[in-house]
Amino acid sequence: MSQPAAPTATPRRLDPEDAQHALSEVQELLRRQRLVEELAQRQETSDDEAAPRVEDRLHRQHEAELKSLVDALHPADIAFILESLPKDERQMVWRLVSATHDADVLLEVEDWVRESLIEAMDRQDLVAATGSMDADELADLAPDLPPDVVAEVQKGLTDEERAQLLEAMGYPEDSVGAIMDFEMVRVREDVTLEVVLRYLRRLHELPDHTDQIFVVDRQDKLQGVLPVSRMLVSEPDTEVREVMSTDFLTLNPLDSDADAAGAFERYDLVSAPVMDDQGRLIGRVTIADVVDVIQEDSQEQALSRAGLQEEDIFAPVTKALRNRAPWLLFNLCTAATASLVASRFEDTVSHIVILAFLMSIVAGIGGNSGNQTMTMIIRALAVGRITARNLWQLVKRELLVTLLVGLCGSIVAALFAWAISDSISIALVMMAAMICNMLVGASVGVLVPMVRTRFGKDPAIGSSVLLTFATDSLGFFIFLGLATLFLV
Structure with a gap:
């Protein structure tokens, strides 16, 4: 071909x-x-x-x-x-x-x-x-x-x-074993650096991203690592055991590739050895492998938040429909639910028509606030920063931040509502509804990823659709409910 x-x-x-x-x-x-x-x-x-x-x-x-x-x-x-x-x-x-x-x-x-x-x-x-x-x-x-x-x-x-x-x-x-490669340089600890250099010169070329040489015994058990930079500045007659490092990070082939990527980012690694349960060196992971993992995870996460899977941008229409239709239909149901909530307050809206123009602001700001929180939580979950011990502290922090931001934003929204309605009551209802819905958005932004993770699901899949459902439906309910109580 x-x-x-x-x-x-x-x-x-x-x-x-x-x-x-x-x-x-x-x-x-x-x-x-x-x-x-x-x-x-x-x-x-x-x-x-x-x-x-x-x-x-x-x-x-x-x-x-x-x-x-x-x-x-x-x-x-x-x-x-x-x-x-x-x-x-x-x-x-x-x-x-x-x-x-x-x-x-x-x-x-x-x-x-x-x-x-x-x-x-x-x-x-x-x-x-x-x-x-x-x-x-x-x-x-x-x-x-x-x-x-x-x-x-x-x-x-x-x-x-x-x-x-x-x-x-x-x-x-999605494991380390699936991304590791088998090309690496191994030496014994009882040879001199001059012997190592002669051995390297006989090779056709060094494996890509060779920043360290692995020191193993006769059973291929890893004893230490010899950084190439240290080898080049040491005396040729020095034995490997004298300059090798015994403080190094190792990976297991069953470790998550995302965890390996986090380790590379945290410790600024170029390569890392992969050892089996018996301590034998079986492969290595390089920065090139990790970059691929990070890129793929980033793309998957971006698509998952909209309920999509990766597809050919020129794929047949029928295939694209199967990919996109399920979550769009679900989104249609959630939008219908929000409209149903709004329809229950028909009398309120008919008496105060300006409410119909303001309620979309309440829903939109709540969604944006929740999206910020959700993005932070999904990112923290991806790098393993959330644990059972710090979860409640994180929730309280997000709610406090949202409350303070909501207070500032709601004042601006209230002034806008007062300016177009000439009613201080409508402005106060707008202010209260906006703060409440932003807190709803923040709560959903924390709960949806955490619950999905708890059940072993991807925290990003469909998260934005579920967030929109909550902030639209509850936003309309809170705003129109408060308006019915205090304005009608």
Whole structure:
């Protein structure tokens, strides 16, 4: 499927603006390609025999320009372009990507794009692309690959690589074991630094993000770590045990990848060893793996708050409907409930029409206040800062902050209500309702994520929809209820 590699300039990584410029160039070339194809279809009935030859030449010219443009890009930028194109254009560009980039691009693209790319490749191309991958990289792709391709690639692995692949595939998706890699440098503690340096020089290249060398015994049990910076400034005849560090952070393969990301952020790590329950070194996690975890978690959290799952932005309409419709229908029900609450106070609103214009302010401010609290709580849960001991203290703090902010904001709202209604009573009702609904929003902003976490659910999924339901329904009820008691 992919074209053979051709001699090209060294691929370069673009900054975001340059990547977007490259995307614009690709889209322009694809537009010209479509024009040529449309012209060819119109010429099919023409008697001009020279026209097809001109169109074929233009078609080949545009393909050559596309290939030259894409081949000069870094695989990450190729992935960005493929993610930004509709499926048919994506596969057209994918066919022009050099075979030397296939593996890297498949690892860089989002899951929903990878599926369509793999569909466009035949078995031989897939085996060639995945055959050069490391065991941890192959384990990432294995769920999306046909079983016969995985089996074929396994035949070309060594016994050690095959064992690593099976091990990596056996860990849960969101665990440290699923993101760790097996490339690392190990040495013994009883050798000198000069011996270590000679050993490193014999290697083809160091594994990426090698900031420390792992010191193990003959059973591969981790004894310490040797920072590369310390090794370079120490005397060559010094033994490893004299300069290695025994105070280091280790991870277990069953630890959460989010917990590992938090540890990297907290301790400014570049890499960390992964040990099994017997203390044996089985892998390592690098900052590159952690950045991917943080980015994926951030994207999932942003989508979850709106009740969405990740999808191809060019996915078929039916698939998009299945993704978006459930929470939109739920939101429709919550909006209907809020309207039903407001309808119960029809007499009040008919007597004081200005209330119909003011109640949306009460509901909106309550929702915004609750959204601030909810964002803080979800973030704190994600990094593990909330415990049973500090929960009640956190709740009291959020309510106090909301009360103080509500007092300040409600004064402004009351002045606005008084200005347009010329009624101090309406202004006071507006002020009280706004403070009460902001407290409702803050309470819901704390409770919804905490309750979902308590039952093992993602605290972000649908949280904004539930918050809107509470602040709209109760906001209308509080405002119109107070108006009925004190104004009618």
